[in-house]
Amino acid sequence: MTPDSPPPASPATCPICGQPAHPETRPFCSRRCAELDLHRWLGGVYRIESDEPADLPARDEE
Numbered sequence: 001m002t003p004d005s006p007p008p009a010s011p012a013t014c015p016i017c018g019q020p021a022h023p024e025t026r027p028f029c030s031r032r033c034a035e036l037d038l039h040r041w042l043g044g045v046y047r048i049e050s051d052e053p054a055d056l057p058a059r060d061e062e
Contacts, residue, residue, distance in 0.1 A: 014029035
């Protein structure tokens with residue numbers, strides 16, 4: 001390591017189980033954890049708060 005080079009990155013951990021992340025499925029340790037995270041997003045477990053009102057009812061276009 002030269003004086004100009006940045007320090008080595010610390011190993012990332014899987015946000016689901018805390019195991020070290022695998023390069024092929026980063027930031028997850030496995031495909032299982034990646035799919036579990038996707039399932040949580042699609043199931044509405046994760047949400048991003050907003051100041052915008054909830055979805056408005058659809059209006060009929062005539």
